[in-house]
Amino acid sequence: MTGAPVLRRFDAAVLGGGIVGMSCALHLQKRGLAVAVIDRDRPGRGASYGHAGLVERSSVIPYAFPRRLGELLRHAARRGSAVSYDPMFLPRIAPWLVRYWWHSAPARLRRAGADILPLIERSVAEHEALAAEAGASALLMDRGWIEVCRDDAALRRAADHAAGMAAFGLDAAVLDRAALAALEPGLLPAAIGGIHWRDPRTTTDPAGLVNRYAALFESRDGALLRGDARTLAPAPEGWGLATAGGDLRAAQVVLALGAASAEVYRPLGYRLPLEAKRGHHLHFAQPSGGGLNRPVADEVNGFVLSPMAQGLRLATGIDLSPPGAPPAQGQMARARARASELVPLGDPVERAPWVGLRPCLPDMRPVIGPAPRHPGLWFAFGHAHHGFTLGPATGRLVAEMMTGDTPFADPAPFRAERFAGR
Numbered sequence: 001m002t003g004a005p006v007l008r009r010f011d012a013a014v015l016g017g018g019i020v021g022m023s024c025a026l027h028l029q030k031r032g033l034a035v036a037v038i039d040r041d042r043p044g045r046g047a048s049y050g051h052a053g054l055v056e057r058s059s060v061i062p063y064a065f066p067r068r069l070g071e072l073l074r075h076a077a078r079r080g081s082a083v084s085y086d087p088m089f090l091p092r093i094a095p096w097l098v099r100y101w102w103h104s105a106p107a108r109l110r111r112a113g114a115d116i117l118p119l120i121e122r123s124v125a126e127h128e129a130l131a132a133e134a135g136a137s138a139l140l141m142d143r144g145w146i147e148v149c150r151d152d153a154a155l156r157r158a159a160d161h162a163a164g165m166a167a168f169g170l171d172a173a174v175l176d177r178a179a180l181a182a183l184e185p186g187l188l189p190a191a192i193g194g195i196h197w198r199d200p201r202t203t204t205d206p207a208g209l210v211n212r213y214a215a216l217f218e219s220r221d222g223a224l225l226r227g228d229a230r231t232l233a234p235a236p237e238g239w240g241l242a243t244a245g246g247d248l249r250a251a252q253v254v255l256a257l258g259a260a261s262a263e264v265y266r267p268l269g270y271r272l273p274l275e276a277k278r279g280h281h282l283h284f285a286q287p288s289g290g291g292l293n294r295p296v297a298d299e300v301n302g303f304v305l306s307p308m309a310q311g312l313r314l315a316t317g318i319d320l321s322p323p324g325a326p327p328a329q330g331q332m333a334r335a336r337a338r339a340s341e342l343v344p345l346g347d348p349v350e351r352a353p354w355v356g357l358r359p360c361l362p363d364m365r366p367v368i369g370p371a372p373r374h375p376g377l378w379f380a381f382g383h384a385h386h387g388f389t390l391g392p393a394t395g396r397l398v399a400e401m402m403t404g405d406t407p408f409a410d411p412a413p414f415r416a417e418r419f420a421g422r
């Protein structure tokens, strides 16, 4: 903090104006709290800017570490675009990768899926409620997304998987070539069929949606402030923080900095195994008269093509490289080559790919709940591949816990205490 006079006092300060932080702020505000959101940038400029746009209601199994040798070797060879890595970086995160691998064993993965399911099940309803209040329902499309297949064997495997998901009550249609072409006439013949996952919602403007949530927050007297969350420090009335407009005090604080959350919890003595899986996107001009009506994913090659306000967004899989490293151009080039077999890509809209950080815990669950040793501090980070999906449901859960309401889902699996050395 700066030592400047305290200018403003709040019931709660939310650190981070991504989808998770903005959702926490809106839900706290609904419960009558005076709330500030502090970000070093405008809301929705972190990972929440550049994702693939899926409210992934159909993702009832978390994104696991590959357990089959063939799959592992394929990723290790870095021939596809699903996985990329910096060999010099792997030793640094090797203990984390081993834990991730351990938690990805089938029985543990099922447990993780069951723990997160109540949040996933709530994802669409919570987004729709916030979007309606923000007057942004048009930014949340009800067209689902398509998992595209390139040969009959792949389509049979995908259809078997979709049939297995019927137990979760998911609505998935198997598309042959004609049905696929009817939905997505812009796809090239390499796409021979697919699965239409119809429960998810999608957006064409992830940052725009967060901005609408931020505008709703401000219209209800929320304070959107610029500041560095690392200035957080315990203060007599709770917590203190320096912002561009002066110091503030808050009785309670929510830490929702995504992949940067460790920069605040580590100095407070917490040792949580949070790492970032990088992901990239690049926009291409939509071909005139062609393009896509909804996101199309090529799961085998590890990319999603999403129609966005800026153009056709090609979003890539996982890149295990230092957070600040230059973009993984090779991975993007491989994704681009495979994507252009599915849809004619126009010129890239930007010169360099955007890089985003997925905040990941090795047991594939976010950390949501009270900080074990600091009363008034709450954690809400680590949503990995599904932070856009889970942001609004997380906001509700955090606000319910902070205000003493009955939580809509069991928060126990998300407690920080599950990690030794916390």
Ligand SMILES: Cc1cc2nc3c(=O)[nH]c(=O)nc-3n(C[C@H](O)[C@H](O)[C@H](O)COP(=O)(O)OP(=O)(O)OC[C@H]3O[C@@H](n4cnc5c(N)ncnc54)[C@H](O)[C@@H]3O)c2cc1C
Pocket (backbone or CB within 6 Å): 015, 016, 017, 018, 019, 020, 021, 038, 039, 040, 041, 042, 043, 044, 045, 046, 047, 048, 049, 050, 051, 052, 053, 054, 055, 056, 227, 228, 229, 230, 256, 257, 258, 259, 260, 263, 278, 279, 280, 281, 315, 316, 355, 356, 357, 358, 359, 381, 382, 383, 384, 385, 386, 387, 388, 389, 390
């Ligand atoms: C390529 C890609 C595709 C993805 N696709 C999907 C998808 O389709 N569906 C889905 O559900 N999820 C998807 N994800 C994951 C999703 O983007 C993230 O899980 C989610 O955006 C995390 O949100 P967050 O609010 O926790 O973090 P962020 O959006 O990163 O927000 C953190 C905020 O903290 C701020 N901040 C950081 N440090 C400081 C500081 N010191 N002081 C002040 N402010 C600070 C940042 O400016 C930022 O605004 C994807 C991710 C990637 C990379």
